[in-house]
Amino acid sequence: MRLSPDELIFWQYDFIKLNATIVYTWGLMLVMVIGSKTITSKLSTGLERSRWQNILEIIVTGILEQIEDVGLDQPRKYLGFLGTLFLFIAVANLCIIIPGYEPPTGSLSTTAALALCVFVAVPLFGIEEQGISNYLKTYTEPTIIMLPFNIISEISRTLALAIRLFGNIMSGSMIVAILLTITPFIFPDLMIALGLLVGMVQAYIFSILATVYITAATRASKSRSETGQ
Amino acid sequence: MLIDWFTVIAQVINFLILVWLLKRFLYKPILNAVDARENKVANELKNADAKEAEAQKEKEEFKRKNEEFDQQRNDLLNKAKEEAQAERQRLFEDVREEASYLRAKQQEALRNEGQNLSQEIGRQTQQEVFSIARKILTDLTETSLEERAVDVFVQRLRNLQDNEKKQLASALSTSPGQVLIRTAFDLPQTQRDSIKKAIKETLDIETQPRFETLPDLVSGIELNTDGQKVAWSIADYLTSMQKSIDELLNEQPESKSKSEPQTKNNKAKTEPQTKNNKPRFENEPEAEQELEAETNEPRPKTESEVKTRPATEYNNPRSKKELETEQEFDAKQESEARQEPDAKQESEAKQKSEAEQMPDAKQGSEAKQESEVKQQSGNSPNLWPR
Numbered sequence: 001m002r003l004s005p006d007e008l009i010f011w012q013y014d015f016i017k018l019n020a021t022i023v024y025t026w027g028l029m030l031v032m033v034i035g036s037k038t039i040t041s042k043l044s045t046g047l048e049r050s051r052w053q054n055i056l057e058i059i060v061t062g063i064l065e066q067i068e069d070v071g072l073d074q075p076r077k078y079l080g081f082l083g084t085l086f087l088f089i090a091v092a093n094l095c096i097i098i099p100g101y102e103p104p105t106g107s108l109s110t111t112a113a114l115a116l117c118v119f120v121a122v123p124l125f126g127i128e129e130q131g132i133s134n135y136l137k138t139y140t141e142p143t144i145i146m147l148p149f150n151i152i153s154e155i156s157r158t159l160a161l162a163i164r165l166f167g168n169i170m171s172g173s174m175i176v177a178i179l180l181t182i183t184p185f186i187f188p189d190l191m192i193a194l195g196l197l198v199g200m201v202q203a204y205i206f207s208i209l210a211t212v213y214i215t216a217a218t219r220a221s222k223s224r225s226e227t228g229q
Numbered sequence: 230m231l232i233d234w235f236t237v238i239a240q241v242i243n244f245l246i247l248v249w250l251l252k253r254f255l256y257k258p259i260l261n262a263v264d265a266r267e268n269k270v271a272n273e274l275k276n277a278d279a280k281e282a283e284a285q286k287e288k289e290e291f292k293r294k295n296e297e298f299d300q301q302r303n304d305l306l307n308k309a310k311e312e313a314q315a316e317r318q319r320l321f322e323d324v325r326e327e328a329s330y331l332r333a334k335q336q337e338a339l340r341n342e343g344q345n346l347s348q349e350i351g352r353q354t355q356q357e358v359f360s361i362a363r364k365i366l367t368d369l370t371e372t373s374l375e376e377r378a379v380d381v382f383v384q385r386l387r388n389l390q391d392n393e394k395k396q397l398a399s400a401l402s403t404s405p406g407q408v409l410i411r412t413a414f415d416l417p418q419t420q421r422d423s424i425k426k427a428i429k430e431t432l433d434i435e436t437q438p439r440f441e442t443l444p445d446l447v448s449g450i451e452l453n454t455d456g457q458k459v460a461w462s463i464a465d466y467l468t469s470m471q472k473s474i475d476e477l478l479n480e481q482p483e484s485k486s487k488s489e490p491q492t493k494n495n496k497a498k499t500e501p502q503t504k505n506n507k508p509r510f511e512n513e514p515e516a517e518q519e520l521e522a523e524t525n526e527p528r529p530k531t532e533s534e535v536k537t538r539p540a541t542e543y544n545n546p547r548s549k550k551e552l553e554t555e556q557e558f559d560a561k562q563e564s565e566a567r568q569e570p571d572a573k574q575e576s577e578a579k580q581k582s583e584a585e586q587m588p589d590a591k592q593g594s595e596a597k598q599e600s601e602v603k604q605q606s607g608n609s610p611n612l613w614p615r
Contacts, residue, residue, distance in 0.1 A: 003231065004231055006231075006233045006236050015235050016235065017235065019233070019236060021236055021240065022236060022239050022240070022243070025240060025243050026243070029243060029246070029247050029250070032247070032250075032251065032255075033247070033250045033251070033254055036251065036254045036255035037254040040254055040255060040258035040259060040262075043258050043259070043261075043262040044262070045262050045265035045266050045269060046266070046269070047266070047270075049262075053259075053262070056255065056259050057259055057262070057263055060255070060256060060259045060260065060263075061263065076256075076260065079252075079256050079260075080248050080249075080251070080252040080256060081248060083251070083256060084244070084247055084248040084251050084252075085244075087251065088244065088247060104240070107231075107236065107240075108231040108232050109231075109232050109233045109234075109236035109237045109240060110236070110237075110240045112232055112237050113236075113237045113238070113239075113240035113241040113244060114240070114244060116237070116241060117241060117244055117245075166231075
């Protein structure tokens with residue numbers, strides 16, 4: 001019984017190893033890139049368009065709308081990062097219906113990696129938007145005393161992101177595995193359906209949280225400058 | 230340990246690669262396509278707006294042109310109507326003018342015809358009158374007409390106005406040898422002497438007049454000198470009668486119904502006076518005339534017969550007008566004949582009696598007499614209308 005697909009190692013050389021997480025991630029990446037490339041290679045700019053193009057347009061524009069709803073002024077600028085985050089998590093979670101598949105998001109290494117990306121990306125976007133000094137000042141808000149707490153909250157929320165996703169997905173996979181041993185019929189399917197729902201919700205939560213963090217980082221100076229001036 | 234740091238790093242790298250790939254292959258093309266479509270839709274909407282505006286503009290333009298066209302058409306139609314009206318009016322005027330011209334022409338022709346007819350009648354009447362007069366005169370001259378004509382002429386000389394006398398005297402004194410006395414008959418020496426004497430008495434001038442016989446004078450006598458003329462002839466009576474006939478003729482076409490009873494009245498008036506002794510049928514005037522004419526020739530020449538009906542070629546049937554002239558002629562003849570026994574009667578008195586018998590012709594003949602007298606004593610060399 002494995003808690004994480006990391007434990008399934010196909011090939012290893014010293015500390016370099018190809019475990020199931022990396023391999024499935026590559027597989028997902030291939031599917032996503034090839035699928036999108038296939039669809040977007042024959043895009044039509046007219047009113048007539050293919051169903052696949054229509055689906056991708058709906059997805060992309062939906063993500064854009066969500067980012068905009070959260071409060072980011074230029075959603076296209078953050079679409080690459082936030083959209084990929086959502087799509088990767090969603091696709092990885094949806095693929096649990098494929099037998100023998102283990103979602104890479106069920107590995108704490110993957111979720112930690114994504115959380116790290118967010119952890120790095122938030123200050124980068126914040127600094128890009130309002131300059132490094134302004135961004136760093138946000139840690140001293142409202143007073144300098146809050147600086148350690150702000151730093152702690154920054155780290156803790158990253159940890160929370162990683163653990164939340166990992167816990168949900170891992171628990172879903174675990175429940176399915178356990179149920180398969182007890183009742184091989186019907187119940188695992190229900191749990192898989194539940195796992196699909198949870199996976200979608202988690203993907204949404206993760207990307208929305210990341211958006212909120214970025215928004216907070218980019219808009220803090222704006223609101224302050226607006227109020228200050 | 231659940232976290233494998235190599236896997237973490239690998240996943241971070243994988244994730245970044247995925248971000249780049251998706252950006253390149255998914256977001257960019259999809260967003261470009263969406264943008265292009267939105268632009269296209271916006272453009273098309275804009276174009277549609279523009280086209281709609283243009284269509285609206287064209288519609289208004291068309292409407293305006295249509296109205297303009299309607300206006301022009303109405304104008305043209307009205308103009309054509311007016312022109313047609315004017316043309317109709319013009320044609321109407323033309324026709325009216327033509328009609329009036331034709332009517333005038335017709336009237337002219339009628340008038341000419343009437344004139345010709347009256348002239349013809351006058352001419353014929355004159356001829357008849359002359360022939361009758363000649364007949365009478367030839368019948369009577371043998372007895373005493375020359376003497377009486379000379380008497381009347383002498384009387385006229387004596388009765389001339391003073392200024393007329395002066396004029397005549399001056400004319401005679403300038404050329405005493407030029408005095409010419411024309412008569413329709415040969416004057417006996419006693420008559421010539423009496424004329425000479427009368428000239429001397431009235432004008433105190435001794436003259437040696439030349440005497441000429443001229444049958445055209447119609448039982449008349451006239452004295453001609455340098456531009457002056459004193460005359461007496463029955464031709465003037467004939468002329469006045471002609472004039473009264475003309476008046477009657479002119480009256481007749483205007484109001485035939487009016488003039489007819491007049492002529493009948495005339496007839497009724499004159500007939501009993503002239504033909505008292507004749508048997509007649511009062512109710513049939515036309516037949517009566519014919520009867521008379523027929524019975525004219527074989528009858529013995531009683532005095533009354535001679536007075537009223539000299540033997541002429543009156544036997545052919547006549548129209549009423551001619552009968553009328555006959556009546557007038559009768560009256561005239563009668564008055565003349567009446568004049569004959571008393572040779573001293575003057576022409577004016579004679580005219581009066583004639584006028585009494587013909588109330589219609591009275592005015593005309595009187596006026597004629599007056600003008601005649603003036604002409605006779607005046608300077609005009611040509612005194613006689615006929």
